[in-house]
Amino acid sequence: TYRALGSAVAVLAERLAALGCLGPDAPVALLLERDPSLVVGVYGALAAGGCYVPLEPDYPLERLKIVIEDAACKACVTQARLRAGVLATFFSDLERPRKLVTVVELDVLDPFNSPDKRVLAHHEPPKPQNLAYVFYTSGTTGKPKGVMVEHRGLVRRIAWFQRRYPLTSNDMMLLKMTYTFGISEWELFWAPTHGARTLVSGAQDHKDASVIASLLQRCTVCCFVPSALAATCEALIEQKRRIRLKCCISCGEALSASTARLFFECTSNSK
Numbered sequence: 257t258y259r260a261l262g263s264a265v266a267v268l269a270e271r272l273a274a275l276g277c278l279g280p281d282a283p284v285a286l287l288l289e290r291d292p293s294l295v296v297g298v299y300g301a302l303a304a305g306g307c308y309v310p311l312e313p314d315y316p317l318e319r320l321k322i323v324i325e326d327a328a329c330k331a332c333v334t335q336a337r338l339r340a341g342v343l344a345t346f347f348s349d350l351e352r353p354r355k356l357v358t359v360v361e362l363d364v365l366d367p368f369n370s371p372d373k374r375v376l377a378h379h380e381p382p383k384p385q386n387l388a389y390v391f392y393t394s395g396t397t398g399k400p401k402g403v404m405v406e407h408r409g410l411v412r413r414i415a416w417f418q419r420r421y422p423l424t425s426n427d428m429m430l431l432k433m434t435y436t437f438g439i440s441e442w443e444l445f446w447a448p449t450h451g452a453r454t455l456v457s458g459a460q461d462h463k464d465a466s467v468i469a470s471l472l473q474r475c476t477v478c479c480f481v482p483s484a485l486a487a488t489c490e491a492l493i494e495q496k497r498r499i500r501l502k503c504c505i506s507c508g509e510a511l512s513a514s515t516a517r518l519f520f521e522c523t524s525n526s527k
Contacts, residue, residue, distance in 0.1 A: 261295065261448070264367030266374055268300030268333070271365060275358050277331045280386040282306030285329040285357070286435075287320070287338065289313055289459040293362045294435060297333045298389075298444055300367075305380070307387035309402075310436045313338055317346050323392050323400055324350065329357060336361045384408035391438055403438075414445050421477075421503045427452040429477040432462045439508060442479050452477070465491040472499045481508040486515045492522040499523050 277284050284301035286308050288294045301308035309327045311320055324332060332350065339347050339361055350357050382388075388410045392400040423429070429447040431454050433440040447454045455475055461467045465484070469491040472478060478501065480488065485506050492499060501523055506515075 258448075258451075259372065260368055261299070262374065263370055263372050264296045265299045265303050267365055267367040267370045268296055268360075268362065269303035270373075271360055272300065272304040272306070272331055272333075275331050275360070277301075277304055277306055279305045280380070280382055283309050283327045283329045283387075283390060285309045285311055285324050285327065285332040287311045287313060287332055287334040287343070288362070288435075289335060289338065290431070290435070290456065290461075291459065292368070292456050293335065295431075295444065295448070295454070295456065296367055297362055298435070299448075300333070302382075302388065305382060308389045310389065310391065310440075312434060312436050313343060317343075319395060319400060320346060321350070322395075323402075324357060326392075326400070327390055327402060331358045331360055333360045333362050336363050382407050384411075389441075391436060405441075410441060410445065413441065414449060417442065417446055417505075418450055421505075423447060423450045423452040423477065425451045425453075427476045427502060428455055428474060429453070430455050430457065430468075430471055430475045432457040432468060432471070433479065434462065439479060442505065447477070466495065469495060469497065469499075472501075473497065476500075476502040477504075479505045479507075482506050482511045482515050483509060485511075486518060489515070489518040489522050493518075497522070 272284060282305065284306050286297045288297050298308055309323065309329055311323060339359060347359050351359060385406050385408065387404050388407045390402045390404050392402050423446065429443060429452060431443040433443055435444065455471060457471055465487040468488050499522065
């Protein structure tokens with residue numbers, strides 16, 4: 257529920273505030289696999305008044321270190337299974353030099369099972385020019401570079417979508433994109449800020465078109481890059497399924513006529 261999400265966000269925001277990660281443009285690294293706690297991590301960083309820096313657990317360790325240091329993050333929010341597993345040595349090294357970064361295990365905070373609480377208003381609300389998040393480039397041509405996105409840019413984009421394709425509480429959006437990908441903001445912010453529901457796919461589901469095709473049976477709104485859209489439509493046809501969508505947004509690459517035709521072959525009442 258929105259109440260449970262709000263309370264979970266408040267728990268994380270309070271913890272980040274206690275670490276000094278509070279106020280405009282304060283960067284919080286998020287190193288999370290996709291599950292409902294990822295949404296808590298994103299909104300918790302913003303609720304503390306700062307911005308979030310998304311990182312993928314399967315990134316090379318050197319890249320993770322470069323981004324956290326370059327963004328000057330004081331805290332890194334992660335999941336206990338990652339800290340105790342493949343990233344154990346990485347986190348140990350990260351904390352060792354004068355503990356410049358504090359690791360917060362989101363699931364250990366158990367935010368969804370905490371008593372109802374609200375985010376404390378102990379910081380100034382962000383201004384339009386303050387940062388909402390910082391994405392880092394792939395670094396294939398050198399050192400990864402941070403792309404800073406301000407609140408006004410994020411708000412304008414989501415507001416435009418809502419005016420053009422209004423969501424209601426009857427809608428459900430599929431959250432399946434890698435959250436380090438620029439257009440993941442649509443899946444993260446559009447539905448929750450307008451009373452709609454969000455279906456969070458599993459950590460690796462975006463790599464399996466047949467799984468995504470199955471999840472779409474429950475959704476009314478989705479976003480795809482054209483190549484992923486084509487693969488999902490092929491999976492739907494193979495499964496002999498049709499989906500009923502209110503809106504499907506495709507961008508990021510050229511959308512071919514053949515992919516558009518394929519989409520309409522396996523959908524009905526879609527825009």
